[in-house]
Amino acid sequence: MSKDETLGEALRRQGITRRGFLKFCAATASMMALPPSMVPAIAAALEKARRPSVIWLSFQECTGCTESLTRSHSPTVEGLIFDAISLDYHHTLQAAAGSAAEAAREAAMEENYGKYLLIVDGSIPLANPGYSTIAGISNLAMLEETAKGAAAVVSMGSCAAFGGIPKARPNPTGAVSVGDIVKDKPIINVPGCPPIPVVITGVLAHFLTFGTLPELDALGRPKAYYGQSIHDRCYRRPFYDKGKFANTFDDEGAKKGWCLYKLGCKGPTTYNACATTKWNEGTGFPIEAGHPCLGCSEPDFWDGGGFYKAISTPTGDVSKAAVYAIGAGAAAGLALGAMNRARRDKAVGEHEKVNIDDLEKGD
Amino acid sequence: MSETELLLWVRGPALQGATIIFLLGIAVRILEILMLGRKTDLAEARGSAVAGGLRTIISRSFAQRETLQRTAFTEVTGWIFHIGIFVTLLFFAPHILLFEEVLGLSWPALPTTVIDATTIVTIIALLAVLVHRIANRVTRFLSRFQDYLVWLVTILPMLTGYIAFHRVGLSPPMLIAIHILSVELLMVVFPFTKLMHAFTLFMSRYYNGAIAGYRGVNS
Amino acid sequence: MSCMNDTHVIKVEAAASLTHNVQPLLHEIRHALARLLDDGGHTVIDLRSLPLAPGEEELLLDELGQGEVYARLHALGPTEVVETRYAGVWVVVHFNNDNEVIGKTIEICDIPELLRSQQEDIRQGLEQLQTQLLEAST
Numbered sequence: 001m002s003k004d005e006t007l008g009e010a011l012r013r014q015g016i017t018r019r020g021f022l023k024f025c026a027a028t029a030s031m032m033a034l035p036p037s038m039v040p041a042i043a044a045a046l047e048k049a050r051r052p053s054v055i056w057l058s059f060q061e062c063t064g065c066t067e068s069l070t071r072s073h074s075p076t077v078e079g080l081i082f083d084a085i086s087l088d089y090h091h092t093l094q095a096a097a098g099s100a101a102e103a104a105r106e107a108a109m110e111e112n113y114g115k116y117l118l119i120v121d122g123s124i125p126l127a128n129p130g131y132s133t134i135a136g137i138s139n140l141a142m143l144e145e146t147a148k149g150a151a152a153v154v155s156m157g158s159c160a161a162f163g164g165i166p167k168a169r170p171n172p173t174g175a176v177s178v179g180d181i182v183k184d185k186p187i188i189n190v191p192g193c194p195p196i197p198v199v200i201t202g203v204l205a206h207f208l209t210f211g212t213l214p215e216l217d218a219l220g221r222p223k224a225y226y227g228q229s230i231h232d233r234c235y236r237r238p239f240y241d242k243g244k245f246a247n248t249f250d251d252e253g254a255k256k257g258w259c260l261y262k263l264g265c266k267g268p269t270t271y272n273a274c275a276t277t278k279w280n281e282g283t284g285f286p287i288e289a290g291h292p293c294l295g296c297s298e299p300d301f302w303d304g305g306g307f308y309k310a311i312s313t314p315t316g317d318v319s320k321a322a323v324y325a326i327g328a329g330a331a332a333g334l335a336l337g338a339m340n341r342a343r344r345d346k347a348v349g350e351h352e353k354v355n356i357d358d359l360e361k362g363d
Numbered sequence: 364m365s366e367t368e369l370l371l372w373v374r375g376p377a378l379q380g381a382t383i384i385f386l387l388g389i390a391v392r393i394l395e396i397l398m399l400g401r402k403t404d405l406a407e408a409r410g411s412a413v414a415g416g417l418r419t420i421i422s423r424s425f426a427q428r429e430t431l432q433r434t435a436f437t438e439v440t441g442w443i444f445h446i447g448i449f450v451t452l453l454f455f456a457p458h459i460l461l462f463e464e465v466l467g468l469s470w471p472a473l474p475t476t477v478i479d480a481t482t483i484v485t486i487i488a489l490l491a492v493l494v495h496r497i498a499n500r501v502t503r504f505l506s507r508f509q510d511y512l513v514w515l516v517t518i519l520p521m522l523t524g525y526i527a528f529h530r531v532g533l534s535p536p537m538l539i540a541i542h543i544l545s546v547e548l549l550m551v552v553f554p555f556t557k558l559m560h561a562f563t564l565f566m567s568r569y570y571n572g573a574i575a576g577y578r579g580v581n582s
Numbered sequence: 583m584s585c586m587n588d589t590h591v592i593k594v595e596a597a598a599s600l601t602h603n604v605q606p607l608l609h610e611i612r613h614a615l616a617r618l619l620d621d622g623g624h625t626v627i628d629l630r631s632l633p634l635a636p637g638e639e640e641l642l643l644d645e646l647g648q649g650e651v652y653a654r655l656h657a658l659g660p661t662e663v664v665e666t667r668y669a670g671v672w673v674v675v676h677f678n679n680d681n682e683v684i685g686k687t688i689e690i691c692d693i694p695e696l697l698r699s700q701q702e703d704i705r706q707g708l709e710q711l712q713t714q715l716l717e718a719s720t
Contacts, residue, residue: 016657016658017657017700017702017703017706018700018701018702018703019655019657019696019699019700019703020657020658022695022696022700023655023657023658023661023676023685023696024658026676026685026687026696027676027684027685029628030628030630030631030684030685030687031684033631035626035628036626036627036628036687037626233633234633235603235633235634235635235636235638236635238602257635257636275633276630276631276632276633277630277631281682281683281684282630282683282686284636288636
C-alpha cells in the first residue's frame with residue numbers, strides 16, 4: 001500500500017466494494033462510539049484519509065496491551081485499520097530486530113518528521129535508566145528522542161498513562177508515566193489494564209478519520225470511551241439503588257447477580273467503556289462475570305486501598321489509630337483530671353476561712 | 364493532586380488523623396469531668412441515687428407537657444433530625460461496611476430509597492431549626508459563633524452525602540472525597556464544641572437524677 | 583473445563599425484569615416507525631452502545647422476531663440482515679471473516695442502506711459487463 005494513496009483508493013485497489021466500504025464505516029463508527037448518523041461523515045473522511053506513520057514503543061510493560069490489541073482481532077475491519085496505518089516500528093510484532101530495526105525506526109522518524117503518531121505502552125523507569133533498555137538505548141532516552149518529531153503521543157494502557165503496576169508501592173524502579181516526561185506534545189491517555197481492544201483501535205480510527213485527537217477529559221482520556229463511569233452504565237445499578245448486595249462470591253445475592261459494591265467494586269469511581277462496549281466482542285465484562293471492578297483505568301489503582309475493600313472503607317488502619325487515640329486520651333484525661341483535682345485541692349487548702357472576729361475587726 | 368490521590372488521602376491518613384483527634388478529645392473531656400467528680404452529699408439518703416439517675420437519662424428525652432406547648436417546634440424538629448442522622452449514618456449499606464471494617468460489627472441495612480428519603484427530611488429539619496434560631500428573638504440573642512459552626516458541620520455531611528449518592532455537579536470521586544472530608548471536619552470539631560453533648564448528656568442527666576433520687580424526689 | 587465440578591460453578595440468573603431496558607427500547611422503535619411513516623426519516627440504534635443486562639438483548643430480539651426477509655451479505659465478512667415481524671424494523675449484524683460480531687444495529691427504514699446496490703459499484707459493474715461483452719464479440 002503506497003503512502004500517497006488515500007484510504008478510499010487503497011480499499012478499492014484491494015477489491016473492496018462501496019458496500020464493503022460502508023460496512024467498514026459503520027463498524028468504525030460503532031468502534032469510535034459515534035452515533036450511526038455520523039457514518040456518512042466518516043465515509044467522506046475515510047475516503048480522503050492518508051496513511052499516517054505510526055511508531056510503537058514498548059517500555060516497562062507486560063505486553064498485555066499489545067496482546068489485547070492483537071489477540072482478539074484478526075478481523076478484517078480492525079485489520080484494515082492497521083493496513084491503513086503504516087506501523088513502521090513495533091519491536092514485539094515486527095520481524096526485524098537489533099540495529100536493523102532501530103535503523104528502520106530512525107528512517108521513519110526522519111521521513112515523517114512532525115507528522116507521525118507515537119504510541120507508547122509501558123512505564124519509564126527513572127531510578128536507573130538502565131533498568132529497561134532496547135538495543136542498549138534507555139527508555140527515557142528513546143522516548144525523549146522519538147517524541148520530538150511526533151504529531152501526537154498515545155499512552156497505551158495504564159502503565160504508560162499513569163505509571164501502572166511498576167509504579168505501585170514502593171515503586172522500586174522509579175516508574176513514571178509518559179505524561180511525566182513528554183511535556184510539549186499532545187498526549188492521549190488510553191488507560192486500562194489492558195484497555196478494551198476496540199478502544200485502542202477506535203482512538204486510532206479517530207486519528208485516521210479526522211486527523212485530530214478526540215475530545216479528552218481532565219486526565220487526557222478520550223471522552224467517547226472514558227466519559228461515563230462504570231457505575232452509571234452498569235446493568236446491576238438497579239440493585240445498588242435498591243440496596244441489594246452480594247456479600248460473598250457465592251451467596252444468594254451473587255447468584256442472583258446483585259450489586260458487588262460490598263465486595264469492593266470500584267465502579268462508582270472508575271471511568272471506562274466496559275459496561276457498554278464490554279470485552280471479547282461484547283461478551284461481557286468483569287462485573288457481569290461476577291467480579292467487582294478493579295478500577296484499572298484510574299491512576300494508582302494498584303494502591304487504591306484494596307481490590308476487595310469497598311470504596312466507603314478506610315485505606316489506612318483506623319482501628320489501630322482509634323485504639324491508640326483512646327489509650328492516649330485516657331492517659332491525658334487522667335493526667336489532666338489529676339492536675340485539676342490537685343489544683344482544686346490546693347485552692348480548697350488555701351481557702352482562707354473567715355470567722356466572726358475577722359469580720360468585726362474590719363469595723 | 365489528582366482526584367484519585369485526594370480520595371486516597373481522605374480515606375487514609377486524613378481519616379486516621381481525624382479519628383485520633385476525635386477519640387482523644389472525647390476521652391480527655393469525659394475523663395476530666397469524671398475525675399472532678401461530685402461533692403459528697405452528707406445528708407442521709409432517702410431514695411436511690413442510681414435509680415433516679417438512670418431513670419432521668421431516659422425521661423429527660425421527653426419534655427413535660429407545659430414546656431412542650433411552648434417549645435413544640437424545637438422538640439419535634441430536634442427529634443426528626445437526630446433520628447434522621449442516626450438512621451442515615453447507621454443503616455446505609457456503604458456506611459455499615461465502614462463500621463464493619465473498623466469495629467468488626469455489622470448489621471442489616473435499610474433499603475437505599477428509605478435512606479434517601481430520610482436524608483431529605485433530615486436536611487429540611489436542620490434548615491428549619493436554623494431558620495427558627497435566627498427568627499426567634501431569644502434564640503438569636505443567645506446564639507454565638509459556635510452554635511452556627513456546629514450546625515454547619517452537622518448539615519454538611521448530610522448535604523454532601525446526598526449529592527455524592529446522586530452524583531451531580533462534580534465528578535463522583537471528588538464528591539465522595541468532599542463527603543468524607545466533611546465528616547472528618549465534624550470529627551475534628553466535635554470534642555471542642557457543644558457536640559460533646561452526645562456523651563455528656565448521659566452524665567448531666569444522671570447527675571441531676573441522682574441528686575434528686577438521693578433526696579427521694581422525682582427529677 | 584474438566585477440572586471444574588458442577589458444585590463450584592456459580593450460575594447467574596438473568597434478572598432482565600429488573601433492569602427494564604427492553605420496554606423503553608421498544609418504545610423508541612415505535613417512535614422511529616411513526617417518524618418513518620411521517621417524513622421517511624431513518625433511525626439507527628447501535629445495540630453495542632447500550633448497557634444491556636445478560637439476557638436482555640435476546641429478549642428484545644425475540645420480541646422483534648423474524649418477518650419475511652432474511653438476507654446474507656458477503657462484504658468484508660458476512661452480514662446478516664433480517665426484517666423483524668414489524669415491517670420497517672430491521673436487525674443488521676455485521677461479522678468479520680472469523681465470524682466475530684463487529685456491529686449490531688436496529689435500523690428503522692424501508693430498506694437498510696447496505697442492501698441497496700451502491701452507485702459506484704453499479705458503475706464498476708457496468709464497465710465490467712461492457713468489457714465482458716466486448717471480449718465475447720471479438
